[in-house]
Amino acid sequence: MTDAPGIVVTGASGRMGQMLIETINASDRATLVGAIERSDHPWVGKDLGEMMGGASSDVVVTDDALEAFAKAQAIVDFTSPAASVEFAGLAAQARCVHVIGTTGFAEDELQKINAAARHATIIRAGNMSLGVNLLVQLTKKVAAALDDDYDIEVIEAHHNQKVDAPSGTALMLGEAAAEGRGVSLGEVADRARDGITGERKRGQIGFHAIRGGDIVGEHDVLFAALGERIVLRHVASDRAVFARGALKAALWGQGRKPGEYDMLDVLGLTEN
Numbered sequence: 104m105t106d107a108p109g110i111v112v113t114g115a116s117g118r119m120g121q122m123l124i125e126t127i128n129a130s131d132r133a134t135l136v137g138a139i140e141r142s143d144h145p146w147v148g149k150d151l152g153e154m155m156g157g158a159s160s161d162v163v164v165t166d167d168a169l170e171a172f173a174k175a176q177a178i179v180d181f182t183s184p185a186a187s188v189e190f191a192g193l194a195a196q197a198r199c200v201h202v203i204g205t206t207g208f209a210e211d212e213l214q215k216i217n218a219a220a221r222h223a224t225i226i227r228a229g230n231m232s233l234g235v236n237l238l239v240q241l242t243k244k245v246a247a248a249l250d251d252d253y254d255i256e257v258i259e260a261h262h263n264q265k266v267d268a269p270s271g272t273a274l275m276l277g278e279a280a281a282e283g284r285g286v287s288l289g290e291v292a293d294r295a296r297d298g299i300t301g302e303r304k305r306g307q308i309g310f311h312a313i314r315g316g317d318i319v320g321e322h323d324v325l326f327a328a329l330g331e332r333i334v335l336r337h338v339a340s341d342r343a344v345f346a347r348g349a350l351k352a353a354l355w356g357q358g359r360k361p362g363e364y365d366m367l368d369v370l371g372l373t374e375n
């Protein structure tokens with residue numbers, strides 16, 4: 104018998120799903136107790152270890168999320184917005200901590216997650232790495248120190264399988280810059296330049312998305328003024344940084360009261 108919390112990974116066959124499973128299996132602080140895939144997925148009903156190309160394991164991949172969640176203390180979920188909204192309801196029913204790494208949510212989906220957090224402990228962040236969360240705080244500080252003479256642009260690069268843009272991280276960085284400046288991101292964001300756009304408007308925060316090859320995740324926040332530029336940069340070269348953050352979040356959430364938290368809370372980086 105062990106005190107290590109039992110964790111279920113959703114989207115087990117995905118890029119992050121497999122990385123999370125390896126990270127949990129390598130840890131002595133948590134135990135993998137379930138793996139979820141959609142009902143029509145070829146892994147369902149099969150041994151997880153074998154599906155990942157290794158030795159057989161104690162876990163059989165299932166499409167019955169509620170049954171799996173009922174045996175767990177935490178769910179780690181990097182899937183799709185629609186799936187994460189559904190899992191939030193089920194995790195709340197099962198009284199599990201729900202760690203959400205999924206990005207690309209629409210406003211109404213975020214509201215549903217927020218509603219689930221009235222009954223459940225949810226930790227959601229568009230990027231679970233320590234480095235990006237530090238960059239978020241730095242971005243806020245630099246934006247607060249500079250005026251609108253400094254044009255802010257957020258540039259992100261990802262692999263060619265990514266389906267959402269701007270990335271969740273780029274939006275976190277844009278929010279941090281807007282907060283530092285004391286403005287609402289919704290009012291100053293410029294997410295699509297094409298054709299005769301006219302001159303850049305003072306105070307805008309621009310977003311640019313590069314997609315290619317196997318780029319894991321790269322983010323620059325550019326502050327450009329007359330005669331100088333400041334660039335804050337994070338480069339992820341291994342998805343393990345996200346998986347380690349997600350596992351840390353699942354452990355941090357144990358015994359925490361219901362509510363929606365983020366990685367700044369988990370990492371103790373929230374400013375008073």
Ligand SMILES: NC(=O)C1=CN([C@@H]2O[C@H](COP(=O)(O)OP(=O)(O)OC[C@H]3O[C@@H](n4cnc5c(N)ncnc54)[C@H](OP(=O)(O)O)[C@@H]3O)[C@@H](O)[C@H]2O)C=CC1
Nearest residue numbers: 114117118119140141181182186204205206229230231345
């Ligand atoms: N917050 C962070 O630190 C990070 C966030 N991400 C985000 O995580 C998400 C996943 O990324 P990635 O792993 O690269 O994507 P993948 O497409 O490789 O994996 C997603 C997995 O989720 C599964 N899935 C989707 N819907 C369901 C469902 N209803 N039930 C069960 N499984 C489902 C997919 O199955 P199927 O193939 O059948 O659709 C797939 O196996 C993205 O939103 C990405 O932006 C990624 C890295 C870091």
Ligand SMILES: O=C(O)C1=N[C@H](C(=O)O)C[C@H](O)C1
Nearest residue numbers: 206229230265270271272320
């Ligand atoms: O889809 C990805 O791969 C990533 N998604 C996250 C995002 O949207 O920012 C985090 C990371 O950059 C990788």
